[in-house]
Amino acid sequence: MADRRGSGRHRREPVLDDGGAGVLDVRLTLDDRAGRGASKGRRAEGGPPRGSGPKRPKRRGRSILGILAYWTVVLGLWCAIGLAGLVAYHAAQLPPIDQLKIPKRPPNIAILASDGTLLANRGETGGRSIPLAELPPFLPKAFVAIEDRRFYQHFGIDPVGIGRAFFRNLSGAGVMQGGSTLTQQLAKNLFLTQERTASRKIQEAILALWLEANFSKDQLLELYINRVYFGSGAYGVEAAAQRYFGKPARAVTVSEAAMLAGLVQAPSRLAPTRNPKAAQARAALVVAAMAELGFVTDRDAKVALSDPATAARGHAGGSANYAADLVMDVLDDFVGTVESDIVVSTTIDPGLQAAAERALTDELAAKGARYNVGQGALVALRPDGAVRALVGGRDYSQSQFNRATTAKRQPGSAFKPFVYLAALEAGLTPETVRDDSPVNIRGWAPENYSRDYRGPITLRDALAMSINTVAVRLGVEVGPRKVVRVAQRLGISSPLQANASLALGTSEVTALELVGAYAAFANGGTGVIPYVIAGVKTADGKAVYRRAETGLGRVIEPAIAAQMNAMMRETLLTGTARKAELPGWDAAGKTGTSQEFRDAWFVGYTGSLVAGVWLGNDDGEPTRRASGGNLPVEVWSRFMKVALANERPVALPGLRGAPAIAAAPARQRSAEAAPPSDNAWIPPDPAERGLLERLFGIR
Structure with a gap:
C-alpha cells in the first residue's frame, strides 16, 4: 500500500495574490504537480470519478x-492635469512673475487749515x-x-477657511462667508478688476501666492488697509477715518475700528452715513470676533x-470742501503735476469757516x-487777500457746485462803488451834488x-441810499x-x-472777485x-512752494480810498444796510439787488476783515423781494x-481821528475843469443841451 505522504499529495494553501485585493490564488508546489499523475492513475484504476474530488476555486472579478x-485615482490625476493646465493658461495672461511689482498708489493731497488741522x-x-x-x-x-x-x-490661500465657509454657507448657519483671504483681496485690489469670474479667481490665487512669497504678513496687512475701498471715495483706513469720523486713523476707538473693518464687505450698504443701524450691527460682529481671538479685552x-x-x-459734506475745491482748482499753477503725496497749507481759519457755514445755512x-x-455763498478775506x-x-453733500468761485451773477448796486471811485478820480467829491x-x-x-x-443830492447820500439815477448819470x-478800467484795476477779471x-x-461777476476788489478799500488802496494756498510741502516735509508777498500794487490813492470808506460807511449808518452796523467797529459796505430780485448781495468790511454774501436761486428764478438790505x-x-468777537476794533483806513468825510486832495479838480476821458460825458453848456438830450435822452 502506497504511502500517501510519499505520493506528494499535500494540502493546498490559500495565499493572497498581489495582483488583486481579496482574490484567492491556489498555488501548487512542485510536489503537487508530481502527484497529479498518480491521482489520475488511481482514478483510472477505480478511484473516484472525474470531478468528484475537491473543486478548484474560480477567480472572482474586482469588487465595487x-x-x-x-x-x-484616475479621475483625480486627470483633474490635476486639467487644473494645472487651467492655472498655466491664466498665469500666462498675467505679466511675467519676475516683472511683477506693487502698483504705485495714487498721490494724496492733504489740505490743511491755517492752524494745521485737516480740511480735506x-x-x-x-x-x-x-x-x-x-x-x-x-x-x-x-x-x-x-x-x-x-x-x-495660511500661505495666501486658506483651504481650511474655504472649507469652513463652504459648509457654513451650505448649512445656512449664520452670516454667509467667503473663502478669500486678505492676501487674495489685496491681489484683487492691486492687480485685477472687480469682475466676478472664475478666471479672475484663479489669477487672484496665483497673485496671492506671489505676494506671500515676496512680502511679510505685516507688510501685506499694511498694504491692504491702505488700498481697500471704504465707500464715499475713501481708499485706505486714513481716508475712511477722516471721512466717517472726522479724525485721523490713529485716534479711532475700538468701536470705530470695528465699524471700519466691517465696512469693507459692502461699503455702500454698510456706510454709517447712509445706514447706521446696519453699520453698527456689522461692527458688533467684528467686536465679538476680536474678543474671541483675544485682540481686545472683554x-x-x-x-x-x-x-x-x-x-x-x-x-463728510462740510463747507470746508468748497475751500478744498478752490485749492485743487489753482494748485497746478503752483506745483504742476503731483506725483507723490503732498501737504497744502491754506489760509482758511476753521473757526471762521464754521461760523460762515452756520450763518448762511441757519438763515x-x-x-x-x-x-x-x-x-x-459767503466769502471772507483779510484785507491782504x-x-x-x-x-x-x-450743503456740499447735496451740491458740489461752488457758487463763490464759479457762479457768475449780476452784482446789482454792489458794483456802484467802482462807478463812484471813477467819479472821485475824475475830480468829484463826496459833497458833489447830482x-x-x-x-x-x-x-x-x-x-x-x-x-x-429826491432831486439834488450829494454823492455821499446817493451812494448810501443806492440811488440808481445818480449812478447811471x-x-x-x-x-x-x-x-471798466477802474473795476479791472481793483481785481474784477470777468x-x-x-x-x-x-x-x-x-x-456778471463771481463772489470771490467782487469781495477781492473791495479789499482795496479795506486796506487803504x-x-x-x-489767495488760499500759503505753502506746499512733500509728505516728508520738503518745501515745494511758499507764497511770496504779491498783489496788484497801489490801485487807489490813499485820500480817495479814505473818501470811499467814509461814503460806504454811511451805507451802514443811514443807508440801505443799517441792519449791518457793528457796534464798536468802523464798518462800510454796499448792498446790491439785480433785476426782478434774482440776486441779493451785501459786501461789507472792517479794517481787518472783508466779507461778501450772495443769495439767490441756481436757475435764476426771482426771489420774493430778497434785496441786499x-x-x-x-x-x-x-x-x-x-x-x-475776539478782535480789537480797527479803524477803516483814512478815518482814524479824521472827520467822516475826508477832504479832497489838492490835485483834484472840479468836474467842469476835468479833461475828458475815453467815452466820458462832461456836463454841457446850455447851448449844447438840446443835442445831448436827442442823443442820450437826458433831461
Whole structure:
C-alpha cells in the first residue's frame, strides 16, 4: 500500500495574490504537480470519478469598492492635469512673475487749515497711506478678525477657511462667508478688476501666492488697509477715518475700528452715513470676533458694544470742501503735476469757516422759504487777500457746485462803488451834488428801488441810499470804459460790458472777485489777488512752494480810498444796510439787488476783515423781494459778529481821528475843469443841451 505522504499529495494553501485585493490564488508546489499523475492513475484504476474530488476555486472579478478607488485615482490625476493646465493658461495672461511689482498708489493731497488741522484730502484715494506703526494695534487686527482670522497661518490661500465657509454657507448657519483671504483681496485690489469670474479667481490665487512669497504678513496687512475701498471715495483706513469720523486713523476707538473693518464687505450698504443701524450691527460682529481671538479685552469689547460708533455729523459734506475745491482748482499753477503725496497749507481759519457755514445755512433754513431763496455763498478775506472762509452753497453733500468761485451773477448796486471811485478820480467829491430825477438813455429809463426821486443830492447820500439815477448819470459822465478800467484795476477779471447799464451792475461777476476788489478799500488802496494756498510741502516735509508777498500794487490813492470808506460807511449808518452796523467797529459796505430780485448781495468790511454774501436761486428764478438790505445783511452781520468777537476794533483806513468825510486832495479838480476821458460825458453848456438830450435822452 502506497504511502500517501510519499505520493506528494499535500494540502493546498490559500495565499493572497498581489495582483488583486481579496482574490484567492491556489498555488501548487512542485510536489503537487508530481502527484497529479498518480491521482489520475488511481482514478483510472477505480478511484473516484472525474470531478468528484475537491473543486478548484474560480477567480472572482474586482469588487465595487476597488473599482471606485481605481477610477477615483484616475479621475483625480486627470483633474490635476486639467487644473494645472487651467492655472498655466491664466498665469500666462498675467505679466511675467519676475516683472511683477506693487502698483504705485495714487498721490494724496492733504489740505490743511491755517492752524494745521485737516480740511480735506484730495486725490483718487481720499487719504494718505499710513504705516501700521502709527495705528493702534486693535485697528489692523479688526480686519484680520472679521475678514481672515487665519491670516497669520495660511500661505495666501486658506483651504481650511474655504472649507469652513463652504459648509457654513451650505448649512445656512449664520452670516454667509467667503473663502478669500486678505492676501487674495489685496491681489484683487492691486492687480485685477472687480469682475466676478472664475478666471479672475484663479489669477487672484496665483497673485496671492506671489505676494506671500515676496512680502511679510505685516507688510501685506499694511498694504491692504491702505488700498481697500471704504465707500464715499475713501481708499485706505486714513481716508475712511477722516471721512466717517472726522479724525485721523490713529485716534479711532475700538468701536470705530470695528465699524471700519466691517465696512469693507459692502461699503455702500454698510456706510454709517447712509445706514447706521446696519453699520453698527456689522461692527458688533467684528467686536465679538476680536474678543474671541483675544485682540481686545472683554472689558474693551463690552465698552465698544455698549457705545457703538456713529458717523461725525455733517463732516463728510462740510463747507470746508468748497475751500478744498478752490485749492485743487489753482494748485497746478503752483506745483504742476503731483506725483507723490503732498501737504497744502491754506489760509482758511476753521473757526471762521464754521461760523460762515452756520450763518448762511441757519438763515436760509429760517427765512429761505419766505424769500424763495434756495442757495447762497459767503466769502471772507483779510484785507491782504488771504481767504479766511469760503462757503459755496448751503450743503456740499447735496451740491458740489461752488457758487463763490464759479457762479457768475449780476452784482446789482454792489458794483456802484467802482462807478463812484471813477467819479472821485475824475475830480468829484463826496459833497458833489447830482440830480436824482428820471433819466432816459436811448429808450432805457432806469428807476430807483423806491420809485421816487429826491432831486439834488450829494454823492455821499446817493451812494448810501443806492440811488440808481445818480449812478447811471455818473457812469455816463466819466464814461463806461473808465468804469471798466477802474473795476479791472481793483481785481474784477470777468468780462464787463462798457455801456450805461454797467453802473447798475448788469455785467456778471463771481463772489470771490467782487469781495477781492473791495479789499482795496479795506486796506487803504492796495489791489489784492485773493489767495488760499500759503505753502506746499512733500509728505516728508520738503518745501515745494511758499507764497511770496504779491498783489496788484497801489490801485487807489490813499485820500480817495479814505473818501470811499467814509461814503460806504454811511451805507451802514443811514443807508440801505443799517441792519449791518457793528457796534464798536468802523464798518462800510454796499448792498446790491439785480433785476426782478434774482440776486441779493451785501459786501461789507472792517479794517481787518472783508466779507461778501450772495443769495439767490441756481436757475435764476426771482426771489420774493430778497434785496441786499434784508437777508444778505442779516447773514453778513451774524457772521461778522462771531468773526470779530475776539478782535480789537480797527479803524477803516483814512478815518482814524479824521472827520467822516475826508477832504479832497489838492490835485483834484472840479468836474467842469476835468479833461475828458475815453467815452466820458462832461456836463454841457446850455447851448449844447438840446443835442445831448436827442442823443442820450437826458433831461
